[in-house]
Amino acid sequence: MRDELYIKEALFSASKKISMDSEVAKNTLLTALSSANMSTNVAFTPVIGAAVLARPKFNGTNIAATTAAGVTVLAVGAINPTINRIDYLNDITNKPVELVVELSTNSGVEEVYAQNESGVKYYGYLNNGDYVINIIDNGTYKVEVVSDVGVKNSKQITISNIDKYGPTISTYSFDGSLLEITYTDEMSNIDINSAYGLVNGSKVSPISIDKSSNTVVYELNEASINVFVYDELGNESNYFIEKK
Structure with a gap:
């Protein structure tokens, strides 16, 4: 209007x-x-x-x-709409990042989408006067509005705050029946108290936990163990370790 x-x-x-x-x-x-x-x-x-x-x-x-x-x-x-601004949260998350795209006008809009470097497009939907696009992976995106006569206007953004992976094992070692594991996580904090293992289908807990170094120790008298741990976002990691 x-x-x-x-x-x-x-x-x-x-x-x-x-x-x-x-x-x-x-x-x-x-x-x-x-x-x-x-x-x-x-x-x-x-x-x-x-x-x-x-x-x-x-x-x-x-x-x-x-x-x-x-x-x-x-x-x-x-009428050729243009992108005024793109808002989104930068907090580390394991959920999709919601882009809120404000246009100069919502008249004459054919489509709004974000395209990644592989050419995959995530299409937006209109919500309370703005277009919303859900991004599920980190990367560089071209956010583009296309008018109903084919005129395009775009802005580029980079998403780097999506964490979908659990902690990784940086080192582990055996000392007799003791298995020591140290975890790391590049994006999220590790919930080291969540660590546990499965031995022959039975759940076992670490005999010691060092929160400062994210290190746990298991007593293992069997040939192998599956070890589990979560980060604070709830991402789980699972490793199978055998005695050598």
Whole structure:
């Protein structure tokens, strides 16, 4: 609605200056449409003896105005939305990152999407006046709006706060029946108290836990063990370790 009123005002103001000279009329109209951020094709139809000024009429992307000089002007233009800004949270998460895309206008929008470097597109949906896109993987994305006449506008963003993986084992060693494991996690904090093992299907707990180094020790009298641990986001890791 705001764009429509602006275009009407620009055309109405410009029409007051148009004379019977068709070149003057054309140039004045193009100036008005340019100020309204519209690309146009313009056709002029003389109206013999006309002296009535009609306000511009808006119909989709077609605008018609009759000037005081008796010239009917038809302008066929396109509203081309652009991206004002993209908002999203930077907190580490194991859930999709929600992009909130604000456009200059929601008129004339064909589609809004984020495209990764492999060409995969994640399409947005309209919610409370903005477009929302859910991103499930880290990477660089081109966020793009396409108008209903195919004009594109884009911005590039990088997502790096999605953590979908549990802690990894940095080192482990045996000392007789004792198995010592040290974990690391590049993105999230480790919930080292969640560590446990499975031996022949039975759950076993570490005999010691060092939170400062994320190290646990198991007493293992069997040939192998499955060890589990979570990070604070709830991502689990599972490793199978055999005695050598």
